[in-house]
Amino acid sequence: MTTQRPRTAHPFPSMNDLGVEAGWARSFGLSEAPREGRTQSRPPAVMIWTAVFVVIAMLVALLVWTAHLEEPGLRPDGAATVPSVVGKTAADATKELSALGFQVEQQPAPNPSDAAAGSQKTGGEPGTVASSEPAAGFVAASGTRVVLHIVPDAAPPAATG
Structure with missing residues (x-):
């Protein structure tokens, strides 16, 4: 059978x-x-080491790419970095930013006490730049508006009550 x-x-x-x-x-x-x-149920060592090598190569390529981002050739045409103008006179800061192709607008510091506190680091003289928008280090296209916050000439009188 x-x-x-x-x-x-x-x-x-x-x-x-x-x-x-x-x-x-x-x-x-x-x-x-x-x-x-x-009869192994796991992948062979060659496949594991190949995957490890590929991941390491990709990480190295990413690090090299990010390290070269600030090269002038990789920026858009007409882009520039906003320089630090805090503590400079309004006239000098305007001249420096205009030379880089930015449109400059001057405004009094939003809060005089903040402007005075921030400008004490730079001397706190009236007529100097307390801050800028965008801040120093920002990469912007030519023609971008940069607002300068200027330390006021005199602090407003304190409220009495």
């Missing part, structure tokens, strides 16, 4: 039932015959 193999749960015949050559089917993982050779 011959023993029949139990049928699989799916309606299609197996590759062995069709008489497909075991070597071809095994190479594509279609054979039901036991595998010969490697």
Whole structure:
């Protein structure tokens, strides 16, 4: 009496039932015959080291790219960095920013006490720049408006009550 193999749960015949050559089917993982050779469930070491190398190469490329972002050749045409003008006179700051292609607007410092506190670091002299918008170090296109906040000539009288 011959023993029949139990049928699989799916309606299609197996590759062995069709008489497909075991070597071809095994190479594509279609054979039901036991595998010969490697039986690890994890990827081989070569694949792991290749992946590690690729990740390291990508990180190095990213670091090189970010290190060269400030080169003039990578900036848009006409862009310049807003210089630090805090503590300079309004006239000198306007002249410096205009030479770089910025449009300069002067306004009194928003809060005189803040302007005085901020300008004490630079001498606190009336008529000097307390801050700028955008701040120093910002890269902006030519023609960008830069607002200078100027230390007022005299502090407003204190409220008495």
